[in-house]
Amino acid sequence: MRYLIPLFALLLLASCSKEDAFQIQSPDKKIEVKVMLLDGRPAYQVFYKQQVQIDTSYLGFDFQNQPSIGDGLQVEKFTMSASSDIWEMQWGEQSRVKNEYSELVLTLKESGEPGRSFDLTFRVFDDGIGFRYSFPKQSGMEEVVILDENTEFQLTGDHRTWWIPGDWDIYEYLYNTTRFSEIDALSKFIPGDHLGQVYIPENAVNTPVTMKTAEGVYLSFHEADLTNYAGMTLQVDTANLSMTSELVGNKASIKAKLSAPFDTPWRTIQIADRAGDLIESKLIVNLNDPNELGDISSWFSPMKYIGIWWDMHLDRKTWDYASGRHGATTEYTKELIDFASKNNIGGVLVEGWNTGWETWTEPDQRATIFDFTTPYPDYDLEEVVRYGKEKGVELIMHHETSAAVSRYEERMDEAYQLMERLGIHSVKTGYVGTIIPDGEYHHGQWMVNHYQKTLDYGAKHKVAINMHEPIKATGLRRTYPNMISREGLRGQEYNAWADGGASPPEHLPIIAFTRMLAGPIDYTPGIFNPSLKPYVEDHPVKTTIAQQLSLYVVIYSPVQMAADLIENYRGNPAFQFIRDVPVNWEQTKVLDGEIGDFVVIGRQERGTNDWFVGGLTDENPRSYTLSLDFLAEGKTYIAKIYKDTPETNWETNPTAIDISEQEVTSADQLSFDMAGAGGFAVSLIVK
Ligand code: NOJ
């Protein structure tokens, strides 16, 4: 075997023995990856601070009509390199991102027939690793059907794991906190739930899945740059403490159909010894391609929004017109536009504006019910857009597809042209129900390509997309900055549904360290009437107003809803925080936190020296001392503090809030006593 070894590669190379082992380190040398061929089988190991975190794990694929690949391989060539640069986030948790890593590219080739080859690329960053497979153009791979990808992750202990089941259709679950060996995804299957939109074929988990080892190392497994491929769940082997990629397929048992050359998404492992570092990690976006759309700021900027939405979830109004309680009227929309324009809120979402909602879940009708262009008679679309523009407020379009994706694809041309003609620059899409065409699942390759199509149409017609019932975020917002936000978790709406069950308080300090590692979340915070009375009885949201305010900082999204009815905001002094809080950040610091217990995040507004801090706790009351040492030195700030009072109690007195103001500097500290399910929010404005 002949190697071409550039000098710098030799220096980087810790070992390259006869058994074909390659070792690369992160720039700070704390993470090390060893990639090997063991008897012709590719495998890798991952070390953190010299301790093995991922033990020998094999790699390979099963194909249709050709042999599996994964043994009988030899190293054709390899390259090692290092890269470091900084890129600008057009909008985001921070304005600049450092992208620094060591890279190993191994070209592997089968020594026997059929002699296929592929590249394995490993990138090792200070905050984790990513690796992907690339199949070059070669004969026999003009059409490839992947029946399975067999990427293993061999754990080194029975870690504490925060997981949701590997459902192929929906991520809207509460997280489970168990030992790895106790993962039992199949027990989470509720037939018929979410209009049949549930399918859990294996004991597998969806990603990001986050773990903590006995030694206190945090690991989170996910993927980056998921394009033209199937979403990856991780099948769990509870006896061997290992996971194997289980791609989402379709009813024809096909996982992905491709044509070489192609790359798989990156398989990622974030590694940290502080839980908050997982949130600060930029591994996922770094493993995506640079911006392909250029500067979109002339038509999309981050914004807060209100909407005709919670009304329907409380069943005070309806999406449909026939009920006589139709929400989306011209008059009500104008009322919201007026409220938004007076309160530093940039957008108004209107759901139920278009015909079809009377029968949108009917099995025999949903396939063709929506056309996405015809408003109900009491909704003058052109007029509300015009009125909004006059008041400086954008209308946010809504496309609920009822998961009739073939229908949506037929109608997209007209629907996106309509938005462009009216100057509507964002749309909330939705995919409730099982996918039409039958045979596809929300997280499979066919849908991954559909979601991509909405981004492409959006780019063409200057529309940014906020997807509900989406494919998970994998960092594509870097490449396509019109991919603004998505649901893809159990959001606030569940708290309104008596039969769904209000989420337990630990949900929020878990999603911050799991779902949020993937990307922006349209959680829809800001419920100021947690009792939900008089619309919903005996089913309060398990929260306090101070905690709802904290979510505007804790949860990152470039679009943040103030979800409650505007009558619950009018005259409430706590609303000042929502007026003031920005949606675009210069930098983010996760000040403290423990998964499932609490989290405190500080973010500096982009373009100013002002800071905003949010902290929240699970069901346990918690005292927290906030050191303000992140503030600019030598400046005086006006701190406006919103916190739970000694009387605040999510069950009996959730609206009690203490609001005060004081001058502070970076030398000061602030103390908080959070109620159970409570929190705090602070704005720190330079004097
Ligand atoms: C589910 C979405 O999550 C929710 O926000 C929306 O209101 C309904 N679907 C109707 O489209």
Ligand code: CA
């Ligand atoms: Ca949903």
